[in-house]
Amino acid sequence: MQKEEIGNVTVVGTGIIGASWTCLFLAHGLDVVATDIRQGAEAELTAAVERFWPTLPQSVLASGQRGTLRFAADLEAACAQTGFVQENAIERLDAKIELMRRIDAATPADVVIASSSSAISVSDMQSACARPERVVLGHPFNPPHLVPLVELAAGARTQAWALDRAEQFYTQLGKVPVRLNKEIYGHIANRMQAAIFREAVHLLETGVASAEDIDRAVSEGPGPRWALMGPLLTYRLAGGDRGMQGFWDMFAPMQDKLWGELGAPVPDAALQARVTEAVEQSYGDRSVSALVKERDIRLRQVLAAKRPPQD
The missing domain is CATH 3.40.50.720 (NAD(P)-binding Rossmann-like Domain)
Structure with a gap:
């Protein structure tokens, strides 16, 4: 139609x-x-x-x-x-x-x-x-x-x-x-987001880095790549000429260790308060409306840059 x-x-x-x-x-x-x-x-x-x-x-x-x-x-x-x-x-x-x-x-x-x-x-x-x-x-x-x-x-x-x-x-x-081939709570993207957010909260709670630096590690690291390709294709490229199997051959032990050490914080009221305080310390000097406006301007620029390259 x-x-x-x-x-x-x-x-x-x-x-x-x-x-x-x-x-x-x-x-x-x-x-x-x-x-x-x-x-x-x-x-x-x-x-x-x-x-x-x-x-x-x-x-x-x-x-x-x-x-x-x-x-x-x-x-x-x-x-x-x-x-x-x-x-x-x-x-x-x-x-x-x-x-x-x-x-x-x-x-x-x-x-x-x-x-x-x-x-x-x-x-x-x-x-x-x-x-x-x-x-x-x-x-x-x-x-x-x-x-x-x-x-x-x-x-x-x-x-x-x-x-x-x-x-x-x-x-x-x-x-x-x-x-989606079948229904699942939170669908696809929200589940991916939740996994990353959970680890961000864990890193913040355990004092690994500030809220701002945790965000920066994503937005200035894997973030630009994720705007072009998802995590599965990203790791296929990491495997070199042998693709995904090459990735597993090189990095399976490291992934196993990382997966075993990922945090599982419980979002009770006390944790919510601590995370809120940390985030406000990093970003509270700017209004939500100003941040949304900046986000949308930059989003438009990113999406324009994603257009397929011309031969």
């Missing part, structure tokens, strides 16, 4: 993720109907879209496209004539199941319903739906209007056509979809 055939996109939940999705949809000429029960959500969404707009990739801005944005207070009205639903509501299982039931009941039968859920399974979310076959995971990485990744997954009752249609739609928006 071409994006032009979709027409309207409904965005359910207009917090940071929902607003970023909205910006991306609008920039590709799609009309958006947004809905959120929070007081002041409409004004917040409008302000967020205007704030995000200048940070869109130059190639997207150059098209000059901008769809129309309409806010609907009523969920059922927002879904009644939509061509695609992107749900971004609270990460609470009971609330998500009920919300998906209502979206499903209000949305035309052949329309894909995609959830941005960071961890809840599609099988759970679709459990109360009359037409669960069109419910899929469409989990972005923040901010969705810049970061290409979108993770796709089916639930126990999802049909293949819904995943195919979602993948085609996201690809036309410049996203890079990856498919």
Whole structure:
């Protein structure tokens, strides 16, 4: 399905993720109907879209496209004539199941319903739906209007056509979809992030380095490589001409020792307080809004640099 055939996109939940999705949809000429029960959500969404707009990739801005944005207070009205639903509501299982039931009941039968859920399974979310076959995971990485990744997954009752249609739609928006072969808590990227964050907390807790130096070790070390290739391909290259097997031959004992020594801190209240204090000591002199603005500008530069080299 071409994006032009979709027409309207409904965005359910207009917090940071929902607003970023909205910006991306609008920039590709799609009309958006947004809905959120929070007081002041409409004004917040409008302000967020205007704030995000200048940070869109130059190639997207150059098209000059901008769809129309309409806010609907009523969920059922927002879904009644939509061509695609992107749900971004609270990460609470009971609330998500009920919300998906209502979206499903209000949305035309052949329309894909995609959830941005960071961890809840599609099988759970679709459990109360009359037409669960069109419910899929469409989990972005923040901010969705810049970061290409979108993770796709089916639930126990999802049909293949819904995943195919979602993948085609996201690809036309410049996203890079990856498919999970099976459901797992946290999907792929969040689990990878959690593993790195856990070790960062362990290194901080055991006094190995400051918060700033731990961050710098990643952003100035493996980080630039990870922007170009993932950890598996990175280690294949480390194995030289013999590839992955060459890596194992050289580094398996070291990996075994490292894996055995990785930390497993428990995020109780005391640990949270200590980590928060350490991070604030390193970064507390700058506001979150200033750091986000700088991040998004640099993200756009990194993504531009990732374009395939010209012969």
